[in-house]
Amino acid sequence: MDAGPFTTSSSHAKLARISPFAVVYTSSPQLATSHSVRRIPFVTEDMPLKIERHRTAIKRPSFSLPVKCMLRDGLLDKSKTLFDYGCGHGRDLDLLESMEVKCAGWDPTFRPTAEVKRAEIVNLSYVLNVIEDISERSQALRRAWSLCDGLLTVAAQIEFAAPDKEQAKFGDGVLTSRQTFQKYYTQHELRLYLESELGEDAISAAPGVFYIFKDEKAKQQFIASRYHRRILVPRRRISEVLFEENQDVLEPFMDCLTQYGRIPAAEELEQTEEIIARFGSLNRAFKLIQKVTDASPWEEIAQKRTEDLLVYLALSRFKKRPQLQQLPVTIQHDVKAFLGGYKIACGRADALLFRVGDPDAIDKACQRATTGQLVDNALILHRSSLDCLEPLLRIYEGCARALVGEIDEANVIKLHRFSGKVSYVAYPDFDKLPHPPLRQRIKVSLPTLSIDFFDYSNWQDPPLLFRKDELLQIDHPKAKLFRSLTKQEAKLGLLPAPDARELESVWAMRLQKAELSMRGHRLVKKRHSD
Incomplete structure (x- = not known):
């Protein structure tokens, strides 16, 4: 099968005579903004250039982000076949083969003689952003779409991933110092590009990663x-001889009732015929289940x-x-x-x-919330508490997630009460450290469909998180431990205000002044020998 238009690792191009200045967005959290703006001169002389596409291939120690997304979302497993169109060094393929996933790949530089073939899933990973020719870029995308039977996963570089250095404008992207081309998209721009080219919905999987389904029902599912x-199956409260005698069919029935929240249709439950044969109907069997578990849990489900x-x-x-x-x-x-x-x-x-577009409705819903920390401008909660929110707030957050996709590192979510914004915040070691440092923050603005990225990973004195217990559900396994620390810090007058971003150095000085130190999730008197 022909490899299509995406067939060479480099191409010749010519710099056009263009304006002497351009705007390039670069990440810079130290400036307290997600992007700083640099104006840099363009090269203004006509000159031949050789774009070295193969230099963009990265040797990764683990799966690429799009493959991680598919594995996380249950879209890729041993039952599927995958073809990696533009596979680079092939690290994803090696790792998938070790998991016994049927996969193959082709690359114009590293696997030029490999067969290009159809598969249930086609992965087009960080290919579009390195093709400087707009027409060839489109052809590569369409070719990948033609090869997939079920799902096309596309990944491309997005704007806030751009390096914090000057880069020369070239075509609709930039020319790097390594003589490679990069096109940095915004998330919304990439979605619109994929949908305009393929005529299908692009579903955000993560920043810069999208799914495009061939089958409408598979997409909706x-x-x-x-x-x-995820809901737990209700426990039995009492013992019943008839239930014990029919436990082999009633327990799968309970699992099904929990999954659907209703009496399943015949095709949704394998044991349907057997249950009807024993009880006369599914409704009669359900009445027995309600008797041993109580009816209220099923009403709640x-x-x-x-x-x-x-x-x-x-x-x-x-x-x-x-x-x-x-x-x-x-x-x-x-x-x-x-x-x-x-x-x-x-x-x-x-x-x-x-x-969702009514700030007053969002504000009132945040005030009604029984989980999370309510501050002046937002409701802040751990991501595990998201399912406890009322539908309006779940839809509010869902609108932001539909734009940006899943952010696996983010474990704290901030629902802004008045501005139509949702922030996804990453605090590594949330469970382990009493006051974990802030690593990154992604703010999604629904009114403008924009995404701002703030990176704190290189900060020597990062902000710390306090009052962790207030972000969790009351029955969370760690809530009691975290609550005891918050109470202890409040009693000693050390607790910062809610949502205060206290720097690590400031907290260290507070502890030193009080002659205290942290031991796990509790404060202890500092020894003079320390």
Whole structure:
């Protein structure tokens, strides 16, 4: 099979005569902004250039971000086949082969003689951003799309990943000192480019990473799964002989009831015929289950699944909402069972979505929240608490996630109450350190569809996080431990104000002045010999 237009690792190009200045955005958190603006002179003489594309290939110690995303989201496993179109050194392929995933790849420099073939999943990883010819870039994307049977994953460099140094403008990108070309997209720009070229929705997986599905039902199932909360199966309260005698079919039935929040359709439960044969109907079997577990947990599960469905339907409005018959059969059953019909369901979902744009509604929802730390301008919570929020706030955060994708490093989420912004904040070792340092912050602005990145990883004196317990659900395994530290610090008058960004050096001076030191998650009197 022909490799298509993406066939050489370098090409010749010529610098055009253009304006003497350009705007280049570079990351610089020390300036307290996500990007600083530099004006740099262009080369103004016509001269031939050889773009060394192969120099952009990186030898990674682990999976690339797009492959990590597919593994995380359950889209790639041993049952799938993957083709890496522009695989570079092939590290992803080596690691996937060690997991017994059927995969192959082609690269114009490192695997030029490999067969280019179809696969269920095609990965186009950091290829588009190194092709300086706009027409060839488009052809490479379309070629990758033609090779995939189910899913195309595309990754490209985005603006806040640009290095903090001057780079010369070249075409619609920049020319690096290594004679390579880089096109830095904004997240929104990359999405629009993929959708305009392929005519399909591009789903954000992470910053700079998108999924494009061939099958509408598979796409909708994936989107719905993002908002389907994990719920534990209710425990049995009493013993019942009939239940014990039929435990082999009733326990799988309970799992299914928990997953769907309703009586499953025949095709959704493997044991349907056997249960009907023993009890006469699924409803009769469910009554027995309610007897041994109580009815209230199942009512709560049904309510949560109704909310999950509304969140999904609201966020599906971002693009053209699918028709009922385009939805997976399971979701069609959900619509009928929980909301009575698709028109009613969409109406309720739209009402919630439109309220997301109302700062007053968001503010009141933040004030009603039973989890998280409420400060003057935001509700701040640990990502594990997100599922406890009411549907309006879940949709608010879902709008931001639909733009930026999943940010695996972020474990704290800040829902701004008035500005239409959502921040994703990374505090490494949140569980381990009493006051973890801030590493990075990504702020998503819904009104402008912009994303700002703040990197603190090189700060010698980073801000610390306090009052960790207030970000967690009350029944979180670590909440009690964290709460005891907060109380101790408050009692000693050492606790900074909520949402205060106290630097590590300031905290160290506080402890020194009080003659205290940290021992795990508690304060102890400092010994004079220390």
